Amino acid sequence: MQRPIYLDCHATTPVDPLVMAAMLPYFTEHFGNAASSGHLYGWEADAAVQQARETLACAIGAAPEEIVFTSGATEANNLAIKGVAEAYLNKGRHIITVATEHSAVLDPCRYLQTLGFDVTVLPVQTDGLLALATLERSLRPETILVSVMAANNEIGVLQPLAAIGALCHERQVLFHTDAAQAIGKIPLDVEAMNIDLMSLTAHKVYGPKGVGALYVRRRNPRVQLAPQLHGGGHERGLRSGTLYVPQIVGFAKAVALAIAAMPQETERVAKLRDRLWQPLSQLNGIGLNGHPTKRLAGNLNISVAGVDGQALLLGLQPVVAVSSGSACSSKSIAPSHVLEALGHDNALASASMRFGIGRFNTEQEIDRVAECAIATIQSLRQVARV
Numbered sequence: 001m002q003r004p005i006y007l008d009c010h011a012t013t014p015v016d017p018l019v020m021a022a023m024l025p026y027f028t029e030h031f032g033n034a035a036s037s038g039h040l041y042g043w044e045a046d047a048a049v050q051q052a053r054e055t056l057a058c059a060i061g062a063a064p065e066e067i068v069f070t071s072g073a074t075e076a077n078n079l080a081i082k083g084v085a086e087a088y089l090n091k092g093r094h095i096i097t098v099a100t101e102h103s104a105v106l107d108p109c110r111y112l113q114t115l116g117f118d119v120t121v122l123p124v125q126t127d128g129l130l131a132l133a134t135l136e137r138s139l140r141p142e143t144i145l146v147s148v149m150a151a152n153n154e155i156g157v158l159q160p161l162a163a164i165g166a167l168c169h170e171r172q173v174l175f176h177t178d179a180a181q182a183i184g185k186i187p188l189d190v191e192a193m194n195i196d197l198m199s200l201t202a203h204k205v206y207g208p209k210g211v212g213a214l215y216v217r218r219r220n221p222r223v224q225l226a227p228q229l230h231g232g233g234h235e236r237g238l239r240s241g242t243l244y245v246p247q248i249v250g251f252a253k254a255v256a257l258a259i260a261a262m263p264q265e266t267e268r269v270a271k272l273r274d275r276l277w278q279p280l281s282q283l284n285g286i287g288l289n290g291h292p293t294k295r296l297a298g299n300l301n302i303s304v305a306g307v308d309g310q311a312l313l314l315g316l317q318p319v320v321a322v323s324s325g326s327a328c329s330s331k332s333i334a335p336s337h338v339l340e341a342l343g344h345d346n347a348l349a350s351a352s353m354r355f356g357i358g359r360f361n362t363e364q365e366i367d368r369v370a371e372c373a374i375a376t377i378q379s380l381r382q383v384a385r386v
């Protein structure tokens with residue numbers, strides 16, 4: 001049996017063979033602990049980590065000392081949000097975020113609410129974008145942090161980071177962005193965008209799972225952060241734990257490859273996305289979710305009127321691996337909180353599909369998926385009619 005075509009690149013991506021090759025020696029030959037300062041094995045591991053730190057810093061316009069390695073974006077978000085809340089307690093207890101954020105941002109904020117913090121969750125417009133005026137109105141003297149994601153994991157919408165950063169900088173409020181879906185796909189610059197904290201992960205950009213980073217600004221302003229993992233004092237005391245050297249090497253390699261290929265790859269993937277959307281958009285009752293142009297090149301999120309979401313997913317399953325609703329709160333078939341935030345009613349929100357097109361997809365695959373999706377939608381609508 002043929003395996004289904006993988007179009008779920010917002011959930012995760014395969015490790016690029018070039019990334020795998022870069023990682024392998026660090027499992028076996030160069031297996032040292034980067035904190036072992038007394039011998040060659042430690043020095044080799046430490047040199048590889050420093051090299052990776054430089055590559056990643058360079059990719060976002062930061063300095064190497066501003067990169068803190070973590071187990072992924074979930075941990076980076078937790079460290080940023082809880083770490084700032086704890087460190088700035090005396091300045092204020094108000095945090096602002098957005099309804100369409102990933103649960104790894106929303107849940108730490110909800111947790112802080114139980115500790116007495118005041119959290120404002122801003123609505124988005126029907127296109128998924130945060131209106132700057134809405135953010136401006138919600139800022140208060142006691143606001144310590146604004147957290148707005150770079151690219152949405154469901155609808156691919158790109159938030160106006162530079163404008164948000166400029167506003168936060170002017171009001172002297174820290175700005176955190178979850179850039180898990182954005183790194184390697186759109187240009188990011190912490191200076192130009194006035195970003196104070198940025199969460200990254202490797203596995204959405206053809207790197208390994210289980211590794212990520214938090215960028216923490218060291219000057220103008222110097223961000224204070226309370227560590228959330230205590231121990232050996234690794235990563236300047238901000239994140240204790242022996243560094244996962246092969247994953248860190250793979251993370252940097254993945255980001256370097258993605259950035260080098262970004263202009264051509266963005267164009268190629270956008271063409272595939274349009275090739276899928278074009279025939280689908282000819283059907284009645286099909287809507288595109290999220291802003292039509294301010295979005296990730298590989299994202300296509302559609303709502304299909306008059307069909308059951310689970311039935312649609314089931315019909316597509318043998319041919320294509322995609323997600324319906326929110327993949328990250330998976331196993332629950334509750335309608336996506338992101339689509340709800342766009343103002344969809346429950347029924348329409350649940351009959352939605354998220355296609356995530358990536359590096360290894362081909363035109364032939366896209367054509368096959370389009371054909372299958374159209375046939376499935378049409379047959380489900382026929383069944384609904386009789």
Ligand SMILES: *Cc1c(COP(=O)(O)O)cnc(C)c1O
Binds near residue numbers: 010102149178179
């Ligand atoms: C995948 C994802 C995360 C979680 O990242 P992990 O590295 O899997 O913990 C957080 N935020 C967004 C926007 C994501 O897409």
